[in-house]
Amino acid sequence: MFLSLSSTNGKGHQLIIVNNCNESIWPGILGGAGQQTPKDGGILLNSGQEVVVDVPEKWSGRIWGRQKCKFNANGKGSCATGDCSGLFHCQGLSGKPPATVVEMTLGTSTSPLHFYDVSLVDGFNLPVSMKPVGGGVGCGIASCEVDLNMCCPSALEVRVKGKVVGCKSACLAMQSAKYCCTGKYSNPNLQANNLCSSV
Known part of the structure; x- marks a missing residue:
């Protein structure tokens, strides 16, 4: 688009x-x-x-x-x-x-x-x-x-009839403060690296 x-x-x-x-x-x-x-x-x-x-x-x-x-x-x-x-x-x-x-x-x-x-x-x-x-x-x-759907990690994929049509954010998929940058993870200077924030 x-x-x-x-x-x-x-x-x-x-x-x-x-x-x-x-x-x-x-x-x-x-x-x-x-x-x-x-x-x-x-x-x-x-x-x-x-x-x-x-x-x-x-x-x-x-x-x-x-x-x-x-x-x-x-x-x-x-x-x-x-x-x-x-x-x-x-x-x-x-x-x-x-x-x-x-x-x-x-x-x-x-x-x-x-x-x-x-x-x-x-x-x-x-x-x-x-x-x-x-x-x-x-x-x-x-x-x-x-097209990030081509390289979307399997844990974040949204599929329709076997085809990846979307890639969730780590926050949406994991529902965790660590991936949503909330709570103790809201300060980028203190946040430990994680796989999804590094992609």
């Missing part, structure tokens, strides 16, 4: 979401606290398709890809990864891990500083890349373009 960001002359921003995968994906969208959720939080993109999503200035939120979804005519069903309570339109709900997430907080025409990243805190399901259109020297590409 590929996202690009462009400004629209003080009226907001456009997010262009492109499906570069070989299969259909259902991007989920969630506005941050107090923010609108465009497209009712869900869309379908077949392979090679793209959609333009308009968001206002100062918008913050997250976008993630859902895969292997089946929905009925009422928009109810399920997705193998990134599912949002079985709904086509996530309508203010976040996706169930594992899911590769693009997070962003956008600026304004007078203060055009944008913050964006690709997060694997919720695990991994699809390669993702995001770049600004027409950005300056300091505007880089945020991405995880490698």
Whole structure:
């Protein structure tokens, strides 16, 4: 999945979401606290398709890809990864891990500083890349373009019909303070190395 960001002359921003995968994906969208959720939080993109999503200035939120979804005519069903309570339109709900997430907080025409990243805190399901259109020297590409499902440790795998479709975070899979960086493990200077934090 590929996202690009462009400004629209003080009226907001456009997010262009492109499906570069070989299969259909259902991007989920969630506005941050107090923010609108465009497209009712869900869309379908077949392979090679793209959609333009308009968001206002100062918008913050997250976008993630859902895969292997089946929905009925009422928009109810399920997705193998990134599912949002079985709904086509996530309508203010976040996706169930594992899911590769693009997070962003956008600026304004007078203060055009944008913050964006690709997060694997919720695990991994699809390669993702995001770049600004027409950005300056300091505007880089945020991405995880490698299919981490190919090298996911077996203890973290999510499989559908024998195929790895997602890779859980160690925290989600192990449910342990050691892997969730909580409790005595919350200080990175004191945390002992473990296999998953070193990968």
